[in-house]
Every structure is written in structure tokens, then in C-alpha cells.
Amino acid sequence: MASENGFQLFTSLRYDPLLLESEENSRPNLNFVVPSPFYMLAYHRDRMVEAAQYFDFFEVEKKLKNGKLLHEELAKQVKDHIGKEGKDQAMKLRLLFDKAANLTVEFTAVPAVPLSTLYPPSLDPPNPETQQHPANTFKPSPLIGGFLTLGSDDSLLATSSTPSPPPEWTIKLDTAPTPSTPFTLLKTTKREMYDQSRARALPTNPTSPAHSEVMLYNEVNELTEGTLTSLYLFRGGRWVTPPVGVPSGEFTSKTLKDDGADEGELRKPFAGRWGHSTRSAKVGAGGQRGTSRRWALGSGFCMEEPVGIETVRVGEGVWVSNGVRGFGFGRVVE
Template sequence: MESEASFQLFTSLRYDPLLLTSEENSLPTLNFITPSPFYMLRYHRDRMLEAAQHFDFDLVEEKLNDGRALHHALLQQVNDYLQKEGKEEPLKLRVLFDKEANLSLEISVIPPVSLDTLYPLSLDPPKPNPPPHWANTFKPSPLTGGALILDPTDSLPSKSSTPPRDADWVLRLDKEPTPSSPFTLLKTTNRSVYDISRARALPSNPINPIFTEVLLYNECNELTEGTTTSLYLFRGGRWVTPPVGVPSGEFTSGTLKTGEGGEDQRDEGELRKPFAGRWGHSVRSAKVGAGGQRGATRRWALGKGMCMEEPVGADTVGTGEGVWVSNGVRGFGFGRVVK
């Protein structure tokens, strides 16, 4: 287990040559240099910058202020890796900074996905596969009286021959709460609570073992996130995601430290623990969220109006419920909750 004194700041994102063809990924709001093979690099920079501000990684904050330099530094290391491996393919990049602002990059190969997985048009549930050509409804001629008689050796294809497409992800609600702390709010290598959660509640998925997730909830019995993903659930006729308490405006060195008048606000926003308080919707400060990470893909989905922030009680999650998940490496996926 990593001590709180030795942790590093990090984010995980996707490198994919396919992204060079994406108009969405080429928007200046998502990347510093376009077109870019990095998936939402600007949003990943922002989350690391916020963590650097909170944990007083001042040298990291200074380095991250130059987004174009970050792009070039990552691209140089990726190109060195690709030249050594001899082929171009999608990669997972785990970007780490220690307190002295030393950058390290862990690289691993990941499967290709479509642009629709990285930038979906909506969070509508995936539709079943179309039926095969032989499954079209048969309309007998009126001359036969509508009868169709099979010989003893005849048969019809089974309806189960081509089952409809189901969810790729298998999800399970955690068995115990995960209390909020700066290490559940901001991404660092101190991830023991996530490892513990996966050890006690991770479901199995024989078809796609990688696509398994645990739904976390806080000490107020509210969903926060998955152990590696952001969550989207259907409530009140729309998709919602648990609030995390993102500060408004630009990220600056004073965002989490002081208010507009200079007064100390160290217990505000991301630094305040969630507390129970209900009269219809949450009556907490608008800055106080449920306690999960501020994912890059989650920020994008909110910006596109695909979902809204809203507290979700853990006791409202039902077995068989469809849930969208997303992260900065695999994009978006649809899953179902198991018991």
C-alpha cells in the first residue's frame, strides 16, 4: 500500500491514431494541438492541474500550465515506444508526476474501438442486433388459407439462435461504503480504497473479463463512481451522473485555496465531505459533490448535454438495471447490474 507521503499524481488516457480523423477530438476545447492522437488531453491536464493545486505540487502546477509542452513531451515518448515496437496501434498512457515534477509514462497496448465508442452521439441504450434474413415474418398466400404445414423432417430456426446484443459490462454495487477523502476526489497513485472495493465486490464476466466494475457509494449512501469509470444512470426520464463538485471558472492557483475576497475556503468545494441533507433534491452547497473523481469523459458528456448531475441513492440501484460507464482509455460502454 502506498503511503500518503509518497504518492504521485496521475491520469490515464488513450493514444489512438484513429483520433486524428475525429472532428470532435480536434476541437480546441479538448486538445492543445490539433489534430491530436490523444483522447481529450486538455481535460486530463485540467484534472491533474487541480490535483497539483490541492496537494501543493507547485512544480507540477507550473509545468502543467503549458499544455502544448505536455502534448509534445507525451508524443515524443510515444514515438520512441512505437519506433522500438515497430507498429502503430492504440495505447493506454498512464501519465505520472512526482512532487518534483518529474514526468514518467507507462505504456501498454489496448484493443481498437470505433469513434462512436469514444464520442457517442447519445446515451441511448444499445439496440439489439438486427434479425437474420431468414427471421423475416412469413406471410403465406391467401390461396393457402393461411395454413403452413411442416413435414416431420422440417424445422424452424430457434429464436435463441441469434440472441439480441446485451451489455458488454457487468456491474455490481459495492457491499460497503467508500468514505470520501481527497484521494477519492483527486486522482493519485494512492488507490487502496479502490483495490479493496474490487477485491470484495468485483463481479465475473466470462465473455469479457476486462469489462467488470464495482459501483461505489459514499457514507451518505449516494453513488459516487466506479473503481475505474464514471457512471450514468437513467432517472426521471433522463441520464444522470453523480455530482462531484467541479469549481466554476478557470483553474488557477487560488481556485481551491481562497475565495474572491481572499478569505480562506479550504473546506469548500472538493474539500468538504458530503453530508446527508434532503428535502427533495440535495440541499448541500452547489460545490459539494458525492465524492467521486472528475472524469474527462464525464465532463465531456455533461458539456454535450447527454446527462445531468444529480445525486443517486445506492438503494435505488436495481439488479438488471442498464448503466453507462466511461473512462479516458476505453471511452463509453453499456453495462448491467448483477446481484
């Protein structure tokens, strides 16, 4: 159903019976009912609330206040869907709210992945080829996630057995900027800008066509996000993700917080930050507040840092993530 505004608020999240076995997914900050088959449902709720506040979807904000009721509503709809289809499997749930808070849920089956794809133990240091990027000035240690160099007394731990690696993503830098607007910062069905980006720049991936992505950048030639994913690039010996929600002209070195609060993000208080959502013309200057991105920041796997498009190199490794597929690794192509 169409909203009277011409768009709806939405989020896409993963339903997966395998998540019932995940201790991480059962953390109270990630789900309202545990164990839960919904991937980071609390973060999806937060993101929808923020969009509802900005766009004056007051009834949606009210409906989302009770996270347990949201879980129960989704569980009921999933149960009904499974009853019709006769199969309990991993699915993408697309939640859409119109301004009157009517909820529509669309179901799409998705491939099975291991829990390590949804909750990786770390963003592993890039391989030696990726380390040659000019922004990386020293050799990261595999022992501590790439933050320090190996000393003469250091030794490597034995590599444990892992499942077969998932398909590698093929990633390309967009050929034109995507100006930042509230619709690039908050999740709605108004997505023409993403469709246009994919139409002009989506690379081919013969091995796995679904694992293709375009990196967007804004008016000042800084990366913001992918058309479907959050981005993580290796810079200065650590993984970084483009900042979101910081009003233009207000992002400086002084925004670095010493206490590690606010999901580890580089940010000073402003209207629209996580946990401080208020309506403001200054929604931000980056991409959307990805749920998996928020988790990666909170886990200390990366930090926020602007990434200029002039630093992007063909062949470098890039992590991507979203609330349905989890995390994946890819490489930049021409």
C-alpha cells in the same frame, strides 16, 4: 519514482491514431494541438492541475500551464516507444508526476474501438426493460434522446447501420461504503480504496472479464463512481451522473444553473470546481472529475443528480466511461 509525499499525481488517457480522424477530438477545448491522437488531453491536463493545486505540487502546476508543450512531450515519448516496439497502435498512457514535476509515462496496448465508442452521438434511451425502473415515470422518445414522450404525430427514424456492439459490462453495487476524501476526489497513486472495493465486490464476466465494474457509494449511501469509470444511470426520463465536487450539505435544488454553464453540471461556484480550482478543505463529496464524464455533461447527454443506492435495481442498464476505454453499456447484477 516515489514522491516524498508517498504518492504521485497521475492520469490515464488513450493514445490512438484513429483519433486523428475525429473532428470532435480536434475541438480546441479538448486538445492543444490538432489533429491529435490523444483522447481529450486538455481535460486530463485540467484535472492534473486541480490535483496539483490541492496537494501543493507547485512545480507540476507550473509545468502543466503550457498545454502545447505537454502535447509535444507526450508525442515525443510515444514516438520513441513506437520506435522500440515497431508498432503504432492504440495504447493507454499512464502519466505520473512526482512533486518535483518529473514525468514518467507508462505504455500499455489496448484493444481497438470505433470512434463511436470514444465519442458516442448520444447516450441512447434505455431499452424497455430498463424503462421499468421505478424512477422512470414516462416513456422516453428515441427522437430526442429520451426527454419527451412520443405524440400521435411522431414517427421513428430509420435505424442506420452501426458496427458490432462492444462487450456488455457486468456491474455490481459495492457491499460497503467508500468514505469521501481528497484521494477519492483527485487522481493520485493512492488507490487502496479502489483495490479494496474490487477485492470484495467485483462481479465475474465470463464473456469479457475486463468489462467488470463495482459501483462505489459514500457515507450517506449515494453513488459516487466506479472503481475505474464514471457512472450514468437512467432516472426520471434522462441520464444522470452522480455529482462531484459539491461540499457536503451544500447541494440543493438552487444549485441548478439556468445558463447551462460549467459543462452543464448542477453546481454553484465553490472552491474546486472546473475552472475555479483553489486549495480548500471542501474538495467535494462525490467521485473523481472524469474527463469523459465532463465531455458527456458538456454535450448535454446527461446531468448531475444524486443517486441513492436504494434506487439501484438488478438488471437495469448503466453507462460507464473513462479516459482510456471511452463509453460502454452494462447491466447491474446481484
